[in-house]
Amino acid sequence: MEEYPTGFRFYPTEEELISFYLHNQLHGLKQDKIHRVIPVLHIYDTEPWNLPQLAGELCREDREQWFFFAPLREREARGGRPSRSMATGYWKATGSPGYVYSSDNKVIGVKKSMVFYVGKAPTGRKTQWKLNEYRAIELSPTKPNSTSSNISIPKLRYEFTLCRVYVVSGSSRAFDRRPPKAMAGETTIQGGNDTAISGGGGCGDASSSGVVAANVGSSHQWETATLEGPIWDWEQLDWL
Numbered sequence: 001m002e003e004y005p006t007g008f009r010f011y012p013t014e015e016e017l018i019s020f021y022l023h024n025q026l027h028g029l030k031q032d033k034i035h036r037v038i039p040v041l042h043i044y045d046t047e048p049w050n051l052p053q054l055a056g057e058l059c060r061e062d063r064e065q066w067f068f069f070a071p072l073r074e075r076e077a078r079g080g081r082p083s084r085s086m087a088t089g090y091w092k093a094t095g096s097p098g099y100v101y102s103s104d105n106k107v108i109g110v111k112k113s114m115v116f117y118v119g120k121a122p123t124g125r126k127t128q129w130k131l132n133e134y135r136a137i138e139l140s141p142t143k144p145n146s147t148s149s150n151i152s153i154p155k156l157r158y159e160f161t162l163c164r165v166y167v168v169s170g171s172s173r174a175f176d177r178r179p180p181k182a183m184a185g186e187t188t189i190q191g192g193n194d195t196a197i198s199g200g201g202g203c204g205d206a207s208s209s210g211v212v213a214a215n216v217g218s219s220h221q222w223e224t225a226t227l228e229g230p231i232w233d234w235e236q237l238d239w240l
Contacts, residue, residue, distance in 0.1 A: 010037050010059050010067070014100050014134070017067075018109040022136045022162040025069050038067040043163055044084050044091065048116050048129040051165050065166040070133075072159050089118040091131060100134065110135045110156065132164040 012021065021038055024030045037056040046054065055066040073082070084091035091114040100109040114131045117124030136157045 015102050017162055018100055018134055018136050025160050026136060026157055038069055040069045040071060043068045043070050047088050048165055065164055068163045070161045070163050089116055089124055090121050091116055107137055109137050128168040130166055130168055134162045
C-alpha cells in the first residue's frame with residue numbers, strides 16, 4: 001500500500017471490507033499495510049466523537065467515516081454477553097441484522113447497525129453517531145465422519161469485527177455517491193415476506209431507495225448446510 005496523494009479517500013464497499021480487510025486481519029496477513037487505514041481498537045471503550053483522532057493514519061483527516069477492527073473482549077470469550085456501554089452513553093442496535101452478499105450473490109458476512117445514545121439506558125438521548133458492525137462468515141471443511149464429502153459448513157468468525165463509524169449529517173456523503181456498479185453486493189436484509197433490500201453505499205442509512213436484489217431466489221453456497229453456532233445469539237437487541 002503505497003503513499004497516496006492529496007485528495008485520497010478510503011471508500012471501500014462492504015464486500016471489500018469483509019472479503020479483503022476483515023479476512024486478512026483474521027488470518028494475520030498484510031497487517032502493517034491494512035492497519036494504516038483500519039487500526040485495531042477496543043472502540044466500545046471510547047466515546048464516538050473521540051474515535052476520528054484514533055483512526056488509521058491514512059484516514060485520520062476523513063470527515064465522513066472511520067474504520068476499526070474491534071477484537072473479541074475477554075468477557076465475550078468466556079461466554080458472557082457483549083457490552084456496548086460506557087460512562088457517557090451506550091450503543092443500541094437499530095433495525096434488523098442482515099447478511100452481506102458478495103458480487104456473485106454468496107453470503108460472506110453479517111452486519112448489524114447501531115446508534116449511540118448519551119445517558120443511561122433506556123432513557124438515553126439519541127445522537128447522530130452511527131456504527132455498522134461486520135462479522136465474517138467462512139466455510140470450514142466438513143468433519144471426517146460427515147456423510148457428505150462436498151459440503152462446507154459456514155462458520156461465523158468472532159475473533160475480530162470490522163466497525164464503520166460515521167455521523168448522520170443529513171447531506172449526501174461521498175460513500176453514498178458511488179456509482180451503482182460499486183454498490184453491487186452490499187448488505188441484503190431478508191424481510192418477513194422474503195423480499196431482499198440492499199442498502200446503497202453500505203451504510204445503515206445510506207439511501208432511502210432500496211435496490212431489490214436480482215438473485216433473491218437463487219440458492220446460496222450453503223443451501224444444505226447449517227451455520228455453526230446460533231448466529232442470532234450475537235444479534236439479540238437486549239444486550240446492553
